[in-house]
Amino acid sequence: MEHNDRFLILNTRDDQEIIEALGSSIRLNILNLLVRETLNVNEIAQRLQLPQSTVATNIAVLERAGLIHTEVVSAKKGNQKRCSAAFDEILIQLVRDEPPAEDTIEVEMPIGLFTNFQVSAPCGLCSTTGIIGYLDVPDSFLNPDRMSAGLLWFETGFVEYQFPNNSLYTHKPLKALEVSAELSSETPGTNPNWLSDITLWINGIEVGTWTSPGDFGDRRGKFTPEWWKLEGSQYGLLKKWLVTDAGSFVDGVQVSSVTLPDLHLKEHHSIRVRLGVKEDAVHPGGINIFGRGFGNYNQAIILRLHF
Numbered sequence: 688m689e690h691n692d693r694f695l696i697l698n699t700r701d702d703q704e705i706i707e708a709l710g711s712s713i714r715l716n717i718l719n720l721l722v723r724e725t726l727n728v729n730e731i732a733q734r735l736q737l738p739q740s741t742v743a744t745n746i747a748v749l750e751r752a753g754l755i756h757t758e759v760v761s762a763k764k765g766n767q768k769r770c771s772a773a774f775d776e777i778l779i780q781l782v783r784d785e786p787p788a789e790d791t792i793e794v795e796m797p798i799g800l801f802t803n804f805q806v807s808a809p810c811g812l813c814s815t816t817g818i819i820g821y822l823d824v825p826d827s828f829l830n831p832d833r834m835s836a837g838l839l840w841f842e843t844g845f846v847e848y849q850f851p852n853n854s855l856y857t858h859k860p861l862k863a864l865e866v867s868a869e870l871s872s873e874t875p876g877t878n879p880n881w882l883s884d885i886t887l888w889i890n891g892i893e894v895g896t897w898t899s900p901g902d903f904g905d906r907r908g909k910f911t912p913e914w915w916k917l918e919g920s921q922y923g924l925l926k927k928w929l930v931t932d933a934g935s936f937v938d939g940v941q942v943s944s945v946t947l948p949d950l951h952l953k954e955h956h957s958i959r960v961r962l963g964v965k966e967d968a969v970h971p972g973g974i975n976i977f978g979r980g981f982g983n984y985n986q987a988i989i990l991r992l993h994f
Contacts, residue, residue, distance in 0.1 A: 695774040700782040701984075704909060708752035709777070713737065714745045721755060721772040728768055746770060753906035773906075790862075790994040792853045796960075797987045798868075798978035799836030802849045803961075804828050806841035809875060809973070813838050815912050815980035837980035840873045840920065842973045845888075845963025850990045852958050859994035861947060864889070864930045866960055867989045869982045870899060871923035873973030877904025883972025887928045888961035890950050895935045895942030897926055898970060909983045920975045922982040960990060 697705055708714060716735055720726060726734070732742045746768070749755045754777075758769045799812065799819075808823040814835040820827025828839075828846075839846065854861050872883035879901035886896045907913075908922035915921075929936045930950065935943045952958065964974050978987040 695777045696780060697777065698780040698782045702909075705752045705754070706779060708748050708754060711745065711748075713741065714749055717742070717745060717749065717770075718754065718772055721770055722775060725769050725771040727762075727770065731770065751907065790859065792857075792992045792994075793989060794850050794853070794991075795987050795989045796848045796850060797834065797836070798839055798846075798976050799833035800848065801828075801833075801846040802959075803847040804845065805963075806844035806846070808842065809873070810841035810844075811839070812836040813915070817914070837978045838915075838920070838975065838982075839978075840973065840975045841964075842873065843964045843966045843968075843971050845961050846976070847888075847959055847961040848988060850958040850960060852952060852956055854952050854992055854994075855956070857994060861952070861992060861994055862931070863993040864947065864950070864952075864958075865927060865989075865991040865993065867925060867927040867986070867991075868962065869923040869925050869977035869984045869986065870897075870962075871920060871975045871977075872899040872902040873920065873975045874902045876918050877902045877920055879903055879905065881972050882970035883964060883974060884968040884970045885926075885974050886963060886965055886968075888959075888963075889930065890952070890955055890959050891961075892945060892950055893943070894928055894930060894945050895937060896968075897928075897937045897942065899924070899972065899974075902973075902975065908977070908981060910979075910985050911981050915981075923975055923977050925984050958990060960988065962988075 717731055720734055728742050732739045750757055754773055756771050756773050759766050760769055806825050810825055811822045812819040812833055815837050819832045820830040870885055872881045874881045881901045883899045884896050885899055887894045902920050904921045911921050927938055930947055932946050934941050935945045964971055979985055
């Protein structure tokens with residue numbers, strides 16, 4: 688899913704739930720009204736000659752999908768919900784999935800399965816059903832229930848994951864090492880303009896830093912559960928670090944001169960992946976790591992070895 692101002696691009700692989708929200712003539716008629724003006728539920732019901740309960744149910748579907756904005760305002764008799772379209776145009780792309788590369792080994796690590804950590808408050812973990820341990824207590828990262836975490840956050844420090852070093856068990860030369868994760872900055876509440884320098888280390892080697900633009904809460908994450916408060920972090924950006932013989936890159940932009948030989952992979956039986964925010968970072972704006980069941984990408988931390 689991509690969006691720019693009031694233009695939304697959906698694709699048939701990743702955005703099926705949002706596309707399903709469009710699969711109703713009633714909801715399409717509601718969007719056609721709201722793209723022109725802001726209306727309350729009663730006004731929409733009158734325009735479409737539908738029961739108020741029917742309109743309210745479909746408004747809730749559109750709201751969960753992030754296709755409309757709603758605001759509760761005072762009225763003569765209590766409060767009313769004012770609704771407007773979030774986008775002027777919506778484009779749906781068909782996706783042709785490429786077959787998986789035969790020379791790639793992929794391992795996905797749950798975000799709560801870290802083997803080492805050092806975090807500072809504000810910090811916390813939660814699963815798809817509730818908070819794990821206590822908020823803002825770093826020792827909660829020792830809680831065994833962390834294995835079910837779908838979201839974790841902290842201000843400075845790191846979490847480290849130990850992946851199997853599958854490069855030891857093939858005779859093919861390693862072409863690239865890739866780490867991908869859904870990430871954002873972290874601040875109390877949310878703030879889309881909250882910079883944070885998020886760093887990746889592999890086997891103790893600092894690979895490079897990506898500066899997150901903010902902590903996103905303008906709409907519920909595609910997979911974020913309903914119980915998670917809307918005032919909290921909702922989703923991140925899917926970032927991909929790539930280490931090659933030519934250097935290290937984030938989404939194709941070189942961030943350091945660290946190369947595959949610098950990682951000394953043949954000397955380690957595991958690959959230690961560390962994500963964090965350094966205390967002396969220029970922008971120490973915290974980190975959210977989204978796993979399965981939270982955010983916009985239903986994945987945890989993925990390590991890919993390309994041969």
